[in-house]
Amino acid sequence: MRYLLGLIIGAATLWLLLSGVYKPIVLGLGGFSVLFCAYVCHRMGIVDRESVPLHLLARVPLYALWLGGEIAKSNWDVAKRIVLPGRRISPTIVRLRAHQSSELGQAIFANSITLTPGTVTVALRSGDAIVHAITEDNATDMEGGDMDQRVRRLERPFGAPARREASE
Amino acid sequence: MMFLVAIIAIVVTMLMILVRALLGPTVYDRILAINLFGTKTVLFVAVLGFLNGRPEFLDLGLIYALINFIGTVTVLKFMQYGDLGWEAASKEKPDV
Amino acid sequence: MNALIDTASWILLAGGALFSVIGGIGMLRMPDFYTRMHAASVTDTAGMILMLAGLMLQAGLTLVTAKLVFVMLFLLITSPTATHALARAALEDGIEPQVDHDKR
Incomplete structure (x- = not known):
C-alpha cells in the first residue's frame, strides 16, 4: 500500500513541476492521469519495493x-x-x-x-x-x-x- | 554570447560524432555515436531555448531524452533477438 | 551578485563545452569500440552536467530549473543503461575488446 502511495505522490510531484499551469481544468486532468497511471501499474502488479524504492x-x-x-x-x-x-x-x-x-x-x-x-x-x-x-x-x-x-x-x-x- | 559558445561547441562535437558514425567500423560504433548524438541534441535544444529567451524548449528536450533512450534500446533489442521481445520472453536470456 | 552568478554560469558553460569537445575528440581518437565508450561517457557526464548547471544558474529558482534537474536526472539514469546494453550486445555478438590485461 505505501508503495502505491509513494508512486502517486511521486507522479503528482513530477506532474506539478513539469506542468507549470495551475488552472482547475488542467489540475483535474493531471490528477486523473496520475490516478489512472497508478491504477494501471497496480493492475500490472509492478508496484513493489523494487520499482518504488522508498527505503x-x-x-x-x-x-x-x-x-x-x-x-x-x-x-x-x-x-x-x-x-x-x-x-x-x-x-x-x-x-x-x-x-x-x-x-x-x-x-x-x-x-x-x-x-x-x-x-x-x-x-x-x-x-x-x-x-x-x-x-x-x-x-x-x-x-x-x-x-x-x-x-x-x-x-x-x-x-x-x-x-x-x-x-x- | 556564452550560449553561442556553448552552441558552437555542441555543434562541433556533433560533427565529430557524425564522422565516427560514418566511419564505423562496427555497427555498435554507429549505434554508440547515434545515441551520443541524441544526448547532444537534448543539450542543443536546451541551450537554444535559452539563446532565444524561450526556456519552454526544455519540454522538447525532456521528451527527446526519453525517446532517444527508448530508440537505442529498441534497436539493440531488435538486433539481438530479431524481434521486439515477444519471442525472447520464452528464451532463458535475460531482457535488455 | 548578479555579475557573480553570470561569471559562474559562464565558467560552467565553458567547462561543459570543453569537456563535450574533448569527448568528441576521444570518439575519433580511441582505437576500439570499448575504449570509445569511455570517451562517450566523458561527454555524457561532465559535458552534460556542467552545461545544465550553467543553465540552471541562469534560470534561477524557477520551474525552468526544476525541468533542467529532471533532464539531468533522466540522462544520468538512462545513459549508463544504454551504454551497458550496448556493451553487452557487442560482447555477445563476438566483438572482442583489444586489451592489455585480461583478468576475467
Missing part, C-alpha cells in the same frame, strides 16, 4: 554526492588521457564480485560503474560484474571494492544488519 530515499543524497565526486575525478583523468599526445591507455578487463543482496542493489552498482568514465560494466552474470576499464589503474581501483561497499550500505534497510533480508 533508499534517505541515503541516496549522500551516495549521489560521493558518486558525483568520483565522476568529477575520473572525468578529469580520462579527459587528460584523450587530449595528451601518445598512447596513455592500457585497456583492462576484470571480474568483480557484486556483493549486494538485492537485484536492485546490483543494478545500482553496475550503473554506477558505467556512469563513472573510465569503467564500463560489460556484463552482469549471477552476481559477477565483468568490467572494462580504460587503464590498469582504474581496474585496480575498482578491485579495491569501495563502491561495492557503499552500494551495500545504501541498499540496507534501516537498523538491519548487513544480512540478506526476508524476501516477499
Whole structure:
C-alpha cells in the first residue's frame, strides 16, 4: 500500500513541476492521469519495493554526492588521457564480485560503474560484474571494492544488519 | 554570447560524432555515436531555448531524452533477438 | 551578485563545452569500440552536467530549473543503461575488446 502511495505522490510531484499551469481544468486532468497511471501499474502488479524504492530515499543524497565526486575525478583523468599526445591507455578487463543482496542493489552498482568514465560494466552474470576499464589503474581501483561497499550500505534497510533480508 | 559558445561547441562535437558514425567500423560504433548524438541534441535544444529567451524548449528536450533512450534500446533489442521481445520472453536470456 | 552568478554560469558553460569537445575528440581518437565508450561517457557526464548547471544558474529558482534537474536526472539514469546494453550486445555478438590485461 505505501508503495502505491509513494508512486502517486511521486507522479503528482513530477506532474506539478513539469506542468507549470495551475488552472482547475488542467489540475483535474493531471490528477486523473496520475490516478489512472497508478491504477494501471497496480493492475500490472509492478508496484513493489523494487520499482518504488522508498527505503533508499534517505541515503541516496549522500551516495549521489560521493558518486558525483568520483565522476568529477575520473572525468578529469580520462579527459587528460584523450587530449595528451601518445598512447596513455592500457585497456583492462576484470571480474568483480557484486556483493549486494538485492537485484536492485546490483543494478545500482553496475550503473554506477558505467556512469563513472573510465569503467564500463560489460556484463552482469549471477552476481559477477565483468568490467572494462580504460587503464590498469582504474581496474585496480575498482578491485579495491569501495563502491561495492557503499552500494551495500545504501541498499540496507534501516537498523538491519548487513544480512540478506526476508524476501516477499 | 556564452550560449553561442556553448552552441558552437555542441555543434562541433556533433560533427565529430557524425564522422565516427560514418566511419564505423562496427555497427555498435554507429549505434554508440547515434545515441551520443541524441544526448547532444537534448543539450542543443536546451541551450537554444535559452539563446532565444524561450526556456519552454526544455519540454522538447525532456521528451527527446526519453525517446532517444527508448530508440537505442529498441534497436539493440531488435538486433539481438530479431524481434521486439515477444519471442525472447520464452528464451532463458535475460531482457535488455 | 548578479555579475557573480553570470561569471559562474559562464565558467560552467565553458567547462561543459570543453569537456563535450574533448569527448568528441576521444570518439575519433580511441582505437576500439570499448575504449570509445569511455570517451562517450566523458561527454555524457561532465559535458552534460556542467552545461545544465550553467543553465540552471541562469534560470534561477524557477520551474525552468526544476525541468533542467529532471533532464539531468533522466540522462544520468538512462545513459549508463544504454551504454551497458550496448556493451553487452557487442560482447555477445563476438566483438572482442583489444586489451592489455585480461583478468576475467
